Amino acid sequence: MKETRVASRYAKSLISLAKDEGQLESVHEDMTLVRNTVDENRELALLLDSPIVKGDKKLVILQQIFAGKIGAMSQKFIDILVRKHREHLIDDVAEEVQKQYLVLKGVVRAEVVSAIPLSEEERNEVLRVVKQIDGRSEVQLKETVDTSIIGGFIITVGDKMVDQSVVGRLEKYRQKFNKNQYIADL
Template sequence: MSEQRVASRYAKSLLDLAEERGTLEQVKGDMDLFRKTLEQNRDLRLLLRNPIVKHDKKLAILRAIFGGKVSDITEKFFAIVTQHNRESALEWVATEFQSQYDVRRGMQVAKVTTASPLAPALREELNKVVREQSGLQNVTLEESIDESLIGGFILRVGDKQLDESVRTSLRKLRNSFNENPYQHHIN
């Protein structure tokens, strides 16, 4: 089973439990802290993925870093995940938790990458597309710029991606030229 699917199940379980216990906002804060810590600390990400490091050692490190900073539910969650040898999925759990939390709150976050800042008309059009696709009215666009796209955009909503960049179009065109069955070989 893929790490993403495992993470999705763990995130849903944690979300359900936190909601049931009335600590959803606190656990969400814990997952935000965990996600930010992982983003800023490559060594911790690599440690959690490392199959050589024993699971109890990984749990001890998680407790040392987050002990007293996160809720009991989150600490117990870390223990359960490490007991089931799924620490490598933890970095995805925090992201999945955020996505599922947003959906429960009727929010949809979409990431759009463009070669230059979005024009207001395109921003509104992308908002409209995401609202229609997700069925949710509260849409947030996270914008980033990647000049290597040359033009166009890449829109990512959850696990779906729409790539309308010039860079990708050029790559597809180049590949189609390479596969041209009408090439004549001169001997």
């Protein structure tokens, strides 16, 4: 079984338990903190992936890092992951919790890449397009500026992508020209 599927199942279990206990919001906040901490600290990520460091030492380190910062349910969940030798999945599980939480709340994640920062009018248009693509009413938009696309934008919603960048259009034209036998024979 792939690791992402395992992480997804652990996340689903945690979300289900948190929902039943009325702690969904706090568990989501805890897992956001856990994910940010692991993502920002390379040494911690390497420690969690290391087969050399024993699980009990990893558990003590994680307890010290998150003591008083996350709730008891989240701490116990991390303890279970470490005891089951799944500590390398903590970051993936935290990410899956975030994804499943947004799905549960009816929020869609979208990313827009543009050559320059979006104006308020452009941002509203992107939000309208994303809502039209996905059908959900609430959108969590991540904006990225990438000058290499020259102009235009690229919108990604789940596994769907709308590429209206200059670089994307030039690539489409290049592919069309490469398929043209008359030009290829020159």
